[in-house]
Amino acid sequence: MLKLWKFQISLFGILFAVILLEASIIPAAWAPLRVDFFIGMIIGQIIFVPFSQGFPFVILGSLILQAFSGARLGLIPLLYIFTFMAIEVLKNLIYLENAYIQASLGVLFYCLIAAATAFLTDFAYLKGITVPLVVGALLTGFVSPMMAYVVGRLQMAYELEYE
């Protein structure tokens, strides 16, 4: 049980570092650019962590992300929980433990989340941000396997510590 708590606390520590990157550091370099590290964490959860532990993390993590957006309450959690459920279904169809597949899923879900957010508000708002959107999708694809690897390593580290 202690192992589980340590693992979850470590994940939330990483999540806060990721928020610092997503909300402060990356926009300081290029204001319209958004890189989504959370998709990679979701992929890592699905591959390495049991559903009963991964799902609460995604719910709580997405609620925390909600605090950093002007979106109506519930929109961000809704999008990320659907992402989680979609990847959970895909787990039975494709081999997720492949970095290229993880990168492709990162790009795909980044685009889907952006499209869904725009669909719930107005598609016109995506018009002016095509370039940062494409760059953001590619960078998300790049970081997704890395984040999935971090989650896997973290899980392994706690397993080893208690063996």
Place this chain on the structure above:
Amino acid sequence: MGRSGSRGILLIGAAALILVLLSTGQYSSSSLGISCVREGYGIFEKVIRSPFSFIAGIWNHYIFLVNTSHENEVLRKEIDELRVRSMNLEDIKNENQRLRAMLEFKEAFQDFSLIPASVLSQDITHVFKTVLIDKGSRSGFGINTPILNPSGVVGRVIAVSPHTAQVLLITDPNSSIPALIESSRVKGIVKGREESLLSLEYVRSTEEVNVGDCVVTSGLLGMFPKGLKIGYVREVKKDDRQIFAKIILEPCVKMEKIEEIFGIAQTVEVSD
């Protein structure tokens, strides 16, 4: 009930929770939990920033200056002479400009208190345009507090916690401000639109609107004081078949570059 059954119930429960949250309508993200997250992030951001400032300070003030110590004496006399002449003229000039802008602000809005604040972070999504600032209810910020800088209107506060506040920028799709064209006094509503631009809506096609006209707050609804600059008319499209003209504005404030802002509060409670 099998594992898949309980998972199904869990998913349905989560979806129902989200739908209930979604149905709560307008921004209600000032809840205790979310406020705690923002407060935590505010502290976290400051803690993360401080070692970098410390290292930069050591680099700039010690390591970087090791080889310049002997040059220092040679240059000291020259510096003393120049110091008398310059007397920090540049600093004084900059300070003068800042104070002049502040004074004009103060004089223009004597009934209000201006509260300075800094931007901590930006929205994590593409579509919504909000920023998190480092001052909250303890400094006098509240829901709908107007936010501006010397260039013009920035937005309004939509969520607040004791030490942070979330600001909805005027370029956000959900933002709308009663406004008027300064020269012709034609009224309309300024809304956020794509590409960080604004649109002035509900202006009749028969009204005269020219490119370059300045658009200011009208003071209606009482949220924003009257006469604050919002933007300039960039494009006007009129169609005889349409009742209203399509007017696109360029905001006075470059939203991508805002760092320091002011909030207008009628009462300041406690300063930090």
